[in-house]
Amino acid sequence: MALPQFKRILLKLSGEALMGDHSFGISPQMIQYVADEIGSIVGLGVETAIVVGGGNIFRGIAASSYGMDRASADHMGMLATVINSLALQDALEKKDIQTRVQTAISMHEVAEPYILRRAVRHLEKGRVVIFAAGTGSPYFTTDTAAVLRAQEIHAEILLKATKVDGLYDSDPVENKDAEFVKNITYMEALERQLKVMDMTAISLAMDNQLPLVVFSLNNKGNIKNVVCGEDIGSRITN
Ligand code: UDP
Secondary structure (H helix, E strand, O other): OOOOOOOEEEEEEOHHHHOOOOOOOOOHHHHHHHHHHHHHHHOOOOEEEEEEOOOOOOOHHHHHHOOOOHHHHHHHHHHHHHHHHHHHHHHHHHOOOOEEEEEOOOOOOOOEEOOHHHHHHHHHOOOEEEEEOOOOOOOOOHHHHHHHHHHHOOOOEEEEEEOOOOEEOOOOOOOOOOOEEOEEEHHHHHHOOOOOOOHHHHHHHHHOOOOEEEEEOOOOOHHHHHHOOOOOOEEEEO
16 A cells, blocks of 8 residues: 655645636635545645645636735635635535634634644644634735745645646646656746746745655545655646
8 A cells, every 4th residue: 555755745726626617706626626635635634735726716817917906806706705615614524534624814603713832733733724714914926825824833744736737847737748747846846837836836835845746636545645645747846
């Protein structure tokens, strides 16, 4: 039986990952699938924290390009991540996986506020902790929130599960000759401006040597395989 290579990980899911084949919002089938995938690593005893994006519902930068004030638009984006986090919590708990949602913007009636020590305690007790509302500040992304939280909780690695199977030197949807990039340094990823994560997230990871793995969520078993040390997707390291 494959054994997990990490004790504590942070999994970043984009909002779009929850959309499935819908063009907006949350696909009930997809969220079940994601919950099963997460359950497979929780079952191995891996302490699992999650940051969920909100792009399937609302993106601040898109709204601001239509004239909305960026800070207000980003507040809406952060609220979208709370909607996704609650949906994921529900799907996980239906499968008897214990969870806690912690929000970076206080909303006590809905979820716990983000408290680092409490989050770590939940992880130690085997609960999945879902960090919602990004960093709590506008002008950031949930990728940056994921790197930040991963470092705060001392996760050994950040797994970014996406729709594509890793990093490419250009958009593989638009360019059929796009080349797959298996391993890359933080600095190279920054210099080449590969659009896998925003620059703020990558530089924060670089400052603290947090390894990043980018891989496809759509291949069943991938999360577990990455956690068990299979060389899947693309790696950004030193
Ligand atoms: N957001 C923010 N601050 C944060 C994280 C997110 O303002 O720390 C807002 C921002 O408007 C962003 C939206 O929340 O567009 C959704 O997050 P993101 O675009 O990172 O989601 P994803 O692309 O992962 O679905």
